[in-house]
Amino acid sequence: MAPLPALITRENFKSFLESFDTVLTDCDGVLWHEDRLIGQAHVTLNTLQALGKKVFFVTNNSTKSRDDYVEKCGRLGFKATKEDILSSAYVLAQYLKQQGFQKKVYVMGMGGIVKELQAEGIQSTGGEPEVYDGGSLSTLMDKMKLDPDVGAVACGFDPYLSYLKVMRAASYLERPGCLFLATNTDERFPVASKGLVYPGTGCVVRCVETVAERPATVMGKPSTKMFSVIQEKNSLDPKRTLMIGDRCNTDILFGKNCGLQTLVVLSGVTTQADLEKWAASDDPEQHALLADYCLTQLDDLLAFLDPKQEQC
Ligand SMILES: O=C(O)[C@H](O)[C@H](O)COP(=O)(O)O
Numbered sequence: 001m002a003p004l005p006a007l008i009t010r011e012n013f014k015s016f017l018e019s020f021d022t023v024l025t026d027c028d029g030v031l032w033h034e035d036r037l038i039g040q041a042h043v044t045l046n047t048l049q050a051l052g053k054k055v056f057f058v059t060n061n062s063t064k065s066r067d068d069y070v071e072k073c074g075r076l077g078f079k080a081t082k083e084d085i086l087s088s089a090y091v092l093a094q095y096l097k098q099q100g101f102q103k104k105v106y107v108m109g110m111g112g113i114v115k116e117l118q119a120e121g122i123q124s125t126g127g128e129p130e131v132y133d134g135g136s137l138s139t140l141m142d143k144m145k146l147d148p149d150v151g152a153v154a155c156g157f158d159p160y161l162s163y164l165k166v167m168r169a170a171s172y173l174e175r176p177g178c179l180f181l182a183t184n185t186d187e188r189f190p191v192a193s194k195g196l197v198y199p200g201t202g203c204v205v206r207c208v209e210t211v212a213e214r215p216a217t218v219m220g221k222p223s224t225k226m227f228s229v230i231q232e233k234n235s236l237d238p239k240r241t242l243m244i245g246d247r248c249n250t251d252i253l254f255g256k257n258c259g260l261q262t263l264v265v266l267s268g269v270t271t272q273a274d275l276e277k278w279a280a281s282d283d284p285e286q287h288a289l290l291a292d293y294c295l296t297q298l299d300d301l302l303a304f305l306d307p308k309q310e311q312c
């Protein structure tokens with residue numbers, strides 16, 4: 001057994017609010033679902049910023065660049081500069097820059113990865129559909145041409161996932177020293193409607209790992225790389241930093257791996273039933289998924305915050 005995350009109440013709100021200076025907030029499932037704002041999440045964060053809290057946006061979603069996220073945040077009413085945004089695509093590009101990578105990257109993913117690599121002067125190939133036309137495998141082998149300059153494979157969310165793209169990625173990964181990087185391994189997107197499940201980036205990464213017969217190096221949460229990148233330009237006190245997320249095996253584990261306070265919201269992937277199952281188990285790995293605090297959704301905080309008044 002382990003304790004459930006604490007609910008934030010009028011009684012404990014003041015001590016909660018005074019316990020952190022910085023917020024790292026996840027995006028999908030906390031702030032928005034695709035382009036749809038979740039409640040008054042923007043008002044909540046803007047109010048926390050008005051109270052002097054520093055806010056960073058830390059997303060595993062690799063489909064957009066930081067510039068794209070600045071535009072999206074502005075459009076949805078959040079206050080964010082490029083420096084406040086950490087995406088898994090940006091962390092991947094920073095990782096290759098720090099490795100002094102000079103070759104080309106084969107990208108299984110979308111524009112976010114390609115743009116962040118370009119920003120670091122790193123060339124890439126891939127990023128578009130490649131569909132099997134029904135020919136024999138030997139025909140495929142004859143037709144597939146590999147780029148001699150590729151020295152890394154980067155897997156992110158790729159809605160054009162295909163047999164040919166996995167074949168190409170795994171073939172590049174046969175090369176001695178070819179780097180194998182993944183933006184993240186989230187199992188599903190935090191949206192569900194009409195009984196449909198939205199496969200997450202994890203299905204792309206695990207597919208290539210199976211064929212390549214080796215694991216990818218994962219850039220996003222729960223890896224602490226995102227926090228290390230933030231700390232390169234800041235000196236946050238982990239104990240006075242609050243990580244807010246909707247997925248416990250990425251966001252909350254990331255917070256714990258970095259020594260942060262953690263708050264889970266139930267507006268995305270995690271449900272109350274999940275929390276009760278993990279709390280009732282004897283498995284320490286399930287206990288590790290339990291956050292310090294819990295809210296139904298981020299703007300529940302507005303019940304205790306007054307967007308117009310400075311807090312006493
Ligand atoms: O499958 C994915 O890539 C994830 O569901 C998505 O990227 C999660 O984004 P986040 O919740 O970290 O903003």
Ligand SMILES: [Mg+2]
Nearest residue numbers: 026028029246
């Ligand atoms: Mg999320």
